[in-house]
Amino acid sequence: MISITHFLVVSAIIFCIGLYAVLAKRNAIMILVGIELMINAAILNFVAFSRYDKINYGGQVFALFAIVLAAAAVAVGLAIILNVYKYYKTIDPSNINELRD
Amino acid sequence: MNISPIVASLLVVVLPFSAFVIQAILGRRSVSGNVALMAISLSSILSAGCVFFVVWTGEATLERITWFTIGTKSFSVGILLNKLTVFMQLLVCIIALPVHLYSRAYMKGDDGLHRYWMYLSLFCFAMLGLTISINLLQLYIFWELVGFASYLLIGFWFTRDAAVQANKKAFLINRIGDLGFLIGIALLYAQVGTLDLVELFGKSGFFSTETAVHDSLQLLDKNSAWITCAGLAFLLGAMAKSAQFPLHVWLPDAMEGPTSVSSLIHAATMVAAGIFLLCTVFPLFNETVLLVITGIGTITAFSAAIFALGQYDIKKILAFSTISQLGFMMVGVGIGAWDTAMLHLATHAFFKCLLFLCAGAVIHEMSHVKAHTNLTFDPQDLRNMGGLRHYMPKTFLCMLIGALALSGFPLTAGYLSKDSIVVTAFEWAASHGGSYFIIPAALILVSVLTAFYIGRLVFKTFFGSFSFREHIAAGKPSLHEPPSMMLWPMLFLAACSLFPLFGVQPLAYQQTWIIRGFHVEVDYPAQHAAHLFIPLGLTIGAIVAWTVGWQWYVKQKYPLRVDNSWVQWANRQGYLNELNDTLFVKGTLKLSDLLYAFDRYVVDGLTKLVTWVTQRIAVFAYWVDKHIVDGLVNLSANTTYYIGHLARHVQNGQLQGYMGFALTAVILGILYLIIK
């Protein structure tokens, strides 16, 4: 029998993977992917929790909105990364540091 | 004349001031000094005719107006005319008048003469105002103005470095005294609540017995610590003004000023102001303070006399003798017989002024010689003089009178006053007994020394042969009597230095009108023997001193007549003289040099040291200010700046670095919150 705990653990793992990707990957696209993972972890949580929210399924609603917004954000992100590539000919964030103190 | 004394005395003060203003406005156009002269002579007439005689015979009057009010206390200014004040005022006038006359000739041709007259009038104004002030604050104001005027006059030749140094020194040392005075005032005000002399000491001053002790003073214990402090503070003020040991160092240097100035300010009037102050606040002093005063007076009298022995600069000798005589007056106050002090103040004013004027005349002529025969020598140095009596007999006469008066020969005024002090001191010592006899003994010794050094001065100047005779023999009659404009004042003062001015009896100081004028009750019995022996002793001592001096400086040592039945005796005498020579004269001179060196290098050196130390401290303080105080300020500023620099290390442009930083912060926060 799969309990809520399992969901939470899984989502936590996914979140951490995403976090790792965001912090460690030397590629902007991978960072976007990491972000996606983190968001999905959250969405998983929402869905899992909404099981206990019989009245009005807020969690599921939220999950839907989150998916939409994440998609939008990623779209914009990709566009911007393309734009960056146009100027830098690389998308390794560690090389993109014109702006600094 | 029917002017009220108040108005008259006011005029006496205002006239010189107006003269000062007029000359200040006229500037270079008034070099004749007529204005000043006119003012001072008018003042003298008024002071004598309408103030002195009225008040001295009648009783004291006063007039005061409210000056300003602070909080609820109101301070008044006004005029207090009692015997003491009017006497002092008259004295100042009488001395100032001849000096003005003298200056006309003495200062002739000096560019900046207009300044000279200006300053002189200012000084007279301040000094005269000082004499009749009713309020201690007012007195203080004039007191400082006097010092200021003397500052200006000492530095009259401001291009001479020595002069400028001297006047700075004089002002600063006087400033110390002024502080004492100010502190005294403040303490008195804090204790009694008023600075008005009348409210403090009663209308006609302290010498009219019935008001001797004032009620406001009765309230508080005269021997309380603070009153003692106040007394000592006033003493400090007097010490600086009257050049008492160890604050006397400024007076010898002050001789850099014109001689006429020295005669007026640094011999007769200003330096006497200290004594005058002490007399004014006399009731304040308790036994302790009085004893201190006596001690200081004695030390001053003795040391200064010793210093005078070794000098060659004619003015320096006179300066030291002034200091020593002021010491006498101090003793007079200290032993409670301030009337004798005033008497000596008066007589001393005359003969010391005379001596200075004569010295001035001599220097004047000497510098003429110097000018004509293009030699380079110091016109003030005794060693360059000698035999001048042939060239300037009248001057010689005046000088002689002055010298005799100073050394206290009978028939001179000096005899009266000096005896009065010594005798009273003796009586005082007798009543206290024991070690107190040191004081009169010291005084007697001092007066012998005085006689000696002044004799030396006279002999060295006027006897013997003139050093530069051959130059003058060359026909240029450049060495002669001073012009009559200078001569008359000298003669006048010479006349005043004799006994008739002070009393009909040439030998009894009690009979002088001054002593009888302010009759002081001293609380110790009269010693009639003393009145006989001490004067005698003094006179003999003086004569001996003069003879020794004569032997030494005129006869150039003992001309032995072989064909004389006295030879052996004379020889023995001679041996004695050898003895005397080695023991006393040489010894004294050595001692003198020694002590003078001490004075130069220790006492005066002390002031130099203090100056030096102060400057070092100042430099140090500035160093601290610049590097530590301000340094801290800048340090804190820079630290802030540096922290700002640290805060920027995060901003390395690495996106993931940013994320890492933010998330690490969050994680740390979480950990902290969970663990705590």
Added chain:
Amino acid sequence: MGALSILIFLPLFAALLILALPSSLKGSYRYIALVFTLAQLALSLYMYQQFDPTLGGINSISGYQFVEQIPWIRLDLGQLGKLEIDYFVGIDGVSLPLIVLSSFVMLMSIGASWHVEKSVKGYFALLMVLNMAVMGIFAALDFFLFYVFYEVMLLPLYFLIGIWGGARREYAAMKFFIYTLLGSVLMLLVIVGLYFSVVNPASGAHTFNILLMMNPSNYVDGSFFGFLGNYHEVFGVPARLVGFIVLFFAFAIKVPIVPLHTWLPDAHVEAPTPVSIILAGILLKIGGYGIIRVCYSIFPDIAADTNWWLALIGVLSIVYGALNALAQKDLKRMIAYSSVSHMGFVLLGIASLTAEGLSGAMFQMVSHGFLSAALFFLVGVLYDRVHDRYIYNFRGLANIMPTYTAYVAIAFFASLGLPGFSAFIGEAFVIIGAFNAEAMLTGVPRWMAVGGSVGILLSAAYFLWTLQRMFFGQTRLQGGEKWRLALTDLDTREKIVLLPALALALVLGIVPSLIFDNLNASVIQLLDTIKPYL
């Protein structure tokens, strides 16, 4: 619009007028400034003449004169209560002399800035704004208003020093600004605290009215600065004490006291002559004024407790400043440090809590006002000629500039406290008051008074020394013949500027009642407010 408001805002009109005029008329700016300042002086003199010396002022509104009170900001902050800010001005015996002094010194500085070339428009405009701010500070009776003027004063000064100043002007300007701001921001917190502690009995609203803050009965019990039931502590220090210290700190920077004085020498040395005149002549007085008007009147209880320390600081400043002055080689720096020393007397006098001391302090402020102004002007005269102020580069100036030397000598002797000049009255009565303090049991020991009087001696020392070094002796100049030609004697303008100041010093020295008469009532009232807590 009453006389006082006109006095305050007249310069503002002048500034606007100057800004409005095109630069082609730049010659006229100085005349505009001059005319307006003259009018201001006339007005202030009229007030002086109209002033009723019997009224005390300090903490009683009825005791103030030329009062104007107009509601300015009224605001309901919910449960924060009502915000009540008035345009509230008026003068009493304490502010009157300072106002007259300010308008006088302003006139002097206009005279001193006659030959300014660098961007004249901005210069005079800023000067006028500064003028307005200063007047406002001395007249304001509402703490908010006071603070506004207090801060507004800073900006013109920053630029006046920073733009028209000397070599290290940026450093000096910023230092000055930071120092003062540091004091004033903390002051702002205390103002807020007072605002919450005081209630206007009439309207029941919190208020910034200074006079209401002086009356213990207006304080809310248990409020932060309240008199009664005040348990508040800041880091273990009672709240009222903290408030007093913070306010004192703010004003002490202005006075300035040791060790908060280091902005002063730099500011003075770098500032142009007119600004130095204003700095020394007016701004330092704001410190003393603030201590009397704010610290002592609003916190009488603390004042009674702390005056021992204040007196100590005063004595320290006196001696320390004098010693520093003695060590200076730059004439202007020396005079700057002498200001530190002379202002120390003000603090000592105020702290003595005696009628003599307080009056002496006020008198000293006024006298130092125009004496230091004159001194700085004299330095400026020398600097204009040869652009050098190094003392050892000059010698025997008396031979080539006799009139100048005479003026300098008078100014020096006046400020070293020669009787007959105003400084003497001030210093003497500060000393007398300090001595009297022990008899009055205000807790200032007499050794402090002695220490203070040492300062008089030292001041004589450095002034005379300078006189001897620079003016007397044979003429020797660093710049040789070039300087000798450049060093012309005073011209008429300079004499016109200097004479009134020195004359005033003399007049006040001889007739001190000109100031004391208007002062006494206020001083007595202030002492009465403090007495109960002694």
Added chain:
Amino acid sequence: MTYTVTAPITDVLDQIMASIPLFKPELLLIGGFIATIVSALFVGKRLRNFTFAVYLLTILITIYFLQAQLPTVATGFSGMWMIDPLSTYARIIIATGGGIIGLFIQQRHKLGNNGDVYSILLAAILGMNVLCNSSNWILAFIGIETVSIASYVLVGYFSQNKAQAEAAMKYALFGSVCAAVMLYGLSLIYGLTGSLDFQSPEQLQGLMVAPEPILTIALLFVFVGIGFKLSFVPFHVWSPDVYEGAPTAITAFLSTIPKIGALILFTRLYTAWSSTAFYFSDLTTSFILFVSITSMLVGNLAALRQKNIKRLMAYSSIGHTGFLLMAVFAYQANYPYLLFYIMAYVLMNLATFIFIDALEERTGSTALSAYAGLGRKMPILFTSLTVLAVSLVGLPPTIGFIGKLLVFTAVFDTYQMADEGAVLFLLIVGALTAVISLFYYFRIPFYAFLKNNESPDIVSSDSKILVWLGYVLTACVILLGLFPSILLNLITS
């Protein structure tokens, strides 16, 4: 939520219909959004400024509707949408600011057909309104994301060089990460409380009983998202780079408008959560204290070393955020000073950026050193800039001072109530940072007036309107500084 399943569907519909009027301004914005897109697509080619006209029109009408809404206090859409003066005023400020920014962009980026930037602006404004008017996490998140995405686009929109592209990327990625983290935190909170309305009693009760560790994680994660929007420490790192990289008009936008919405949200959140005596309330309170103090310190200290004016403004806005948090902390059911400070802040920043932009146009640089000696060339402009600096420091007689004073007043009141050392520390830091800020704000007049540069090369500019707008705003800064009652009475009435 205020209704139950048992309610018949018709009631729900009625209620929704009833709530529509409350949503009017936002509907209008949506309409404008579409209209601008359309016009940008079809009309923009021929009539260059048509889109802009539409945009302005939308803004104006919105403002009109909003001020009509002023007195209303109501909730709609079954409690998801709430309207009170606070939000309404906030939205008015946002809309006005949006209008000015629009003008700014229109003036500065005339070339090419960039009509759809206005639609993005409108989207951002819409998102902000949503933030202001909701206490529901869903709406809040939607709002935040809308604003964020719009902002990403705006930053990247004009990108013509490396810096701008980089700025866009950093902004987007950092923002998305923060959003993701926040979302995760929200999910946790949802799980802990079963409610998505942070003012609802259910949620509060849930938070009361929730286990502390998990709650800590949840709350901090949520704050991450808000922190990113408000850019307070430690989530400020992106702002200097982005401010510097983005076109000045956009920087002006970023530094003002998005903060308002987030701030209102945070205010509501804080007031809702700090009210209890439980762990999460303490956590929230201490968090806001800590963050506000560190933000003031870090922002002002780091600004000391900046040589680029836009970076400097970035740090200064971080410092101001800290100060705004101070206001939030002292917020007790009365908003005047909060709103007043927001207005002051917006006013000052917009004006400053307008001038910065004008100078950038003339000197071609945003380095402070480029201003050397320009004070004499453009006296009025730099005088205004100096006035703004004074206001930013918070000295009288400017609006900045009144704002500071009001905030101090409020905070001091809380201090007097709860005699807490931390609050006092907050006050002192607030005061001292003002002194520090003087250092760098006065670099501007320092370079302009005190430094001498005989031949500063400047090209003349054509966008006069903008500069005049700047002057007007500056005038307001002083006017409102002298007579704040004008504004305050408006707010409090």
